Amino acid sequence: MNIIISNSSEGPIYEQIVRQIKEAILKGELEEGELLPSIRNLAKELQISVITTKRAYDELEKEGFITTIPGKGTYVAAQNKELMREKRLKIVEEKLVEAVIAAKAVNLSLEEIKEMLEILYKEV
Amino acid sequence: MFSLILKDILISKKILLLTAAFLIVWVPTFPEEARNFAAVVIMVGMAYMGLIVTSSADETNKADILLNSLPLRRHEIVLAKYLSIFVYSAIGIAIYLLVAAATKVLGFPIYVYPINFKAVIYGILAVSFLNGIYLPLMFKFGHSYSGIVYIILVFGFSYSISYIIKLFKKLVNYDWFQNIVSFIMNQSDTVKMLFIIALALIVLTVSCLLSVKFYENREF
Amino acid sequence: MEPILEVKNLRKNFRGFTLKDISFSLPRGFIMGFIGPNGAGKSTTIKLIMNLLKRDGGEIKVFGLDNIKHEKEIKEKIGFVYEESYFYGELTISEMKRVIAPLYKNWDEEAFMKYLKEFDLPAKRKIKSLSRGMKIKFALAIALSHGAELLIMDEPTSGLDPLIRSELLDIFSSLIQDENKSIFFSTHITSDLDKVADYITLINKGKIIFSTTKDEIIENYGIVKGSKDILDENIKKYFVGIKENKFGFEGLVKDKKQIKKLLKDTVIVEKPTLEDVMLYFTKEEYRCSV
Numbered sequence: 001m002n003i004i005i006s007n008s009s010e011g012p013i014y015e016q017i018v019r020q021i022k023e024a025i026l027k028g029e030l031e032e033g034e035l036l037p038s039i040r041n042l043a044k045e046l047q048i049s050v051i052t053t054k055r056a057y058d059e060l061e062k063e064g065f066i067t068t069i070p071g072k073g074t075y076v077a078a079q080n081k082e083l084m085r086e087k088r089l090k091i092v093e094e095k096l097v098e099a100v101i102a103a104k105a106v107n108l109s110l111e112e113i114k115e116m117l118e119i120l121y122k123e124v
Numbered sequence: 125m126f127s128l129i130l131k132d133i134l135i136s137k138k139i140l141l142l143t144a145a146f147l148i149v150w151v152p153t154f155p156e157e158a159r160n161f162a163a164v165v166i167m168v169g170m171a172y173m174g175l176i177v178t179s180s181a182d183e184t185n186k187a188d189i190l191l192n193s194l195p196l197r198r199h200e201i202v203l204a205k206y207l208s209i210f211v212y213s214a215i216g217i218a219i220y221l222l223v224a225a226a227t228k229v230l231g232f233p234i235y236v237y238p239i240n241f242k243a244v245i246y247g248i249l250a251v252s253f254l255n256g257i258y259l260p261l262m263f264k265f266g267h268s269y270s271g272i273v274y275i276i277l278v279f280g281f282s283y284s285i286s287y288i289i290k291l292f293k294k295l296v297n298y299d300w301f302q303n304i305v306s307f308i309m310n311q312s313d314t315v316k317m318l319f320i321i322a323l324a325l326i327v328l329t330v331s332c333l334l335s336v337k338f339y340e341n342r343e344f
Numbered sequence: 345m346e347p348i349l350e351v352k353n354l355r356k357n358f359r360g361f362t363l364k365d366i367s368f369s370l371p372r373g374f375i376m377g378f379i380g381p382n383g384a385g386k387s388t389t390i391k392l393i394m395n396l397l398k399r400d401g402g403e404i405k406v407f408g409l410d411n412i413k414h415e416k417e418i419k420e421k422i423g424f425v426y427e428e429s430y431f432y433g434e435l436t437i438s439e440m441k442r443v444i445a446p447l448y449k450n451w452d453e454e455a456f457m458k459y460l461k462e463f464d465l466p467a468k469r470k471i472k473s474l475s476r477g478m479k480i481k482f483a484l485a486i487a488l489s490h491g492a493e494l495l496i497m498d499e500p501t502s503g504l505d506p507l508i509r510s511e512l513l514d515i516f517s518s519l520i521q522d523e524n525k526s527i528f529f530s531t532h533i534t535s536d537l538d539k540v541a542d543y544i545t546l547i548n549k550g551k552i553i554f555s556t557t558k559d560e561i562i563e564n565y566g567i568v569k570g571s572k573d574i575l576d577e578n579i580k581k582y583f584v585g586i587k588e589n590k591f592g593f594e595g596l597v598k599d600k601k602q603i604k605k606l607l608k609d610t611v612i613v614e615k616p617t618l619e620d621v622m623l624y625f626t627k628e629e630y631r632c633s634v
Contacts (some may be wrong), residue, residue, distance in 0.1 A: 125444075127443050127446045130442065131435075133436055134442075185431065185433060186430050193394050193430075196419075196446060341399045343396065344391070
C-alpha cells in the first residue's frame with residue numbers, strides 16, 4: 001500500500017489518507033481481510049499526528065471500508081460487490097465534477113468538453 | 125539514599141585520598157600533648173574537604189535540579205549529606221589505621237602512632253558541632269557561600285576554644301557548676317563517652333531538622 | 345481514561361513576571377508540544393510540574409495524582425530531559441548510572457545498555473567530555489530506562505544539528521507506539537513539532553494563548569496573502585496578526601474557510617506552519633484584535 005501525503009495540497013491530511021486507502025481498496029490493491037498498519041504505526045511512518053490517522057481510520061470505518069477488531073487490528077472490510085461498484089462510480093462522478101468545474105473556469109463549452117473526453121478515452 | 129553517599133564519594137575520592145595522605149604525613153609530627161587529638165584533626169579535616177569538594181560539584185552542576193527531579197524526598201537528600209560527613213571521617217580514620225598498622229609491620233623508622241579511641245569520640249563531637257552549624261546554612265543559602273562560611277566556622281571554632289576555656293575558668297567559681305562538673309568527672313569513662321555521643325546526637329538532630337525545614341522551602 | 349498530565353489554573357508570582365491561569369491537559373498516548381518565545385514561561389511551567397518551584401495557586405495532577413502530595417511516586421514514572429545537562433561532569437556515564445539506578449524502583453538495566461549501544465555512548469567517558477548531543481542522548485537513555493510513562497522535556501533539541509534532531513524525533517515517535525505513554529516537551533524549534541506533535545499549547549508572557557490539537561491549527565488556521573487595499577478595519581477583525589511589506593500583506597486567520605468565503609479569489613490562502621502561528625500570536629508588531 002502506498003500513501004503519499006502532500007503538505008501543500010489544500011485538503012486536510014486525513015482526507016488525503018481516506019481517499020488513497022479508499023482508492024486502493026476499490027482498485028483491488030488492498031484485498032479483503034488484509035491487515036492494515038495500526039494508527040500509531042501509520043502516524044510514525046508518515047510523520048504525522050496519531051490524531052490524524054485515527055480520524056482517517058474512523059472515517060473509513062464509518063463508510064464501511066475497514067473494520068477494527070479490538071486487540072487484533074484493523075482490516076479491510078468485506079466489500080459488497082454491488083456497493084464496490086457504486087463506490088467506484090461515485091469516484092468517477094467526483095472526478096468528472098472536478099473536470100467540469102475546471103473546464104467551466106476556462107469557459108469551455110459542453111461540446112468542447114465532450115470532444116476532449118472522446119480523444120482522451122481513445123488515447124488512455 | 126545510599127546512592128547519594130556513593131555519588132559524593134565518587135566525586136570526592138581523589139581529594140579524600142590526597143587529604144588523607146597529607147594528614148597521615150602531618151599528624152605524626154604533632155607534639156606529645158597534642159597526639160591524643162590526632163583523630164579529631166583527621167575527622168574534622170576529612171569531613172571538611174569532603175564537603176567542600178562535593179558542594180563545589182553540586183554548585184557547578186546545579187545538582188539540586190537533578191536530585192529534585194529524581195524520586196527522592198527532600199529530607200532524604202538532607203539526611204544523605206549528614207551521613208556522608210561521617211563517612212568521610214570514617215574513611216580518614218580507616219586509612220590512618222591501615223597506614224599505622226602497615227608501618228608497624230614493615231618497621232618504618234617514622235612512628236605513626238595509633239589512634240586513641242577517646243579522641244575518636246571527641247572527633248565525633250567536633251564534626252557534629254561544626255557541621256551541625258554549617259549544614260543548615262548550606263541548605264538554606266545554597267552552595268556558593270559554602271567555602272567561605274566553612275572556613276570562618278573552622279577558624280571561629282578554634283579561636284573560640286580559648287574563650288570557652290576562659291568561660292569555664294569563670295564558671296568554676298559557681299557552686300552549681302562545680303557540682304555538675306564533679307558529677308560528670310566522677311562517672312566512669314564509658315558514661316562520659318556516652319554523654320558526649322548523646323550531646324553530639326542532640327546537636328545533629330536539631331541541626332538536621334532545621335536543614336530539612338530550610339531545604340523543603342528552597343526553590344530552584 | 346484520565347489525562348496523564350493535567351494543569352488547572354496554575355499560578356506563580358515572581359518579582360517581574362507572573363505566570364497565571366495556566367491550564368492544559370494531555371491524554372495518554374500522545375505528544376504535546378509546548379511552544380512560546382523565550383521568557384514566556386515554558387521552563388517555569390515545567391519546573392512547577394516537577395515541583396522544583398512552589399506554585400502559588402492552581403492544581404497540577406500527574407497520573408491523576410497531585411504532584412506535591414505524591415511527588416516521589418510520580419517521579420518514579422517520569423523521565424526528564426532538560427536543556428542543560430545537570431549530571432555531574434566529573435563522573436563517567438557508568439558512574440552516574442550507578443548513582444541514579446538504585447533510586448528507581450523499576451530500573452531496567454537491559455534497556456539502559458541497549459540505549460547506550462544504540463546511541464553510541466561510551467560508558468567510561470566523563471560526562472563533561474560529551475558533546476551536547478551526546479549529553480541529551482544520555483539523559484534520554486536514563487529517562488527511558490526506568491519504566492517511565494511520561495517523558496517531560498525542556499528544550500531538548502535546541503542547539504542540536506538537524507541530523508540528531510531527526511534521530512531524537514524518531515525515538516519520540518517510537519515511544520508513543522505504546523499508547524500508555526505520553527511526551528510533553530517545550531521547544532522553540534517549531535519545525536520539530538510540525539512532524540511529531542499531536543497537541544500544541546502556546547504560552548506567551550505567562551499566559552496560555554491556546555491549547556488544542558495540531559490538526560485543528562493546521563487545517564483551520566490559514567495564512568492569507570493579498571494586496572494591502574483589501575485590509576480595512578472590518579477585515580482586520582478576522583486576523584490574529586498581520587505583516588505588511590511594500591508589496592502586500594500576509595496574515596494569520598483562525599478560520600480560513602470563513603476568510604475564503606469573504607475574500608474569495610482576491611487572496612491566496614495557505615496552510616500555516618507552527619512557526620507562523622507562534623509568530624503571529626506573539627510578535628507585538630503583528631498583533632490584531634483577536
